[in-house]
Amino acid sequence: MPYEIYKILHLTGIFLLVSGLIGLLTLVWSGHGLSGKVKTFAFITHGVGLLFILVSGFGLLARLGLAQQGLPPWIHVKLFIWIVFGGLIALLKRKGQMGWPLYFLMLAIFVTAAYYGVYKPV
16 A cells, blocks of 8 residues: 555544544543443544554555664654553543543643654654
8 A cells, every 4th residue: 555545544543542532531521421322432433543553553664664674763662652542541431530631641642652753763
């Protein structure tokens, strides 16, 4: 597949991940119960987003020719951030009523991931 398709899939995954996390945070923070379709929607968008990000991220690495040389250090940081985002849904489900601190934590993690993705520091 072309590089551009992987990039679109990666951005779609980011959108799904963030919308699932923000949706869950908003529901828990506002005091609404998590049940039924709402909970399912938040968890599915989160999971599908993570899957899109991982698969398209490795596709992007292959298109850049970085997969054959061994993973550069910035990829290890991105994989760690991916794991953190994966576990963040459990934190939001249990402690989402904290609100703003969790929102700014997610924002800081996202900005860090964006920095490493754009600048690819060695």
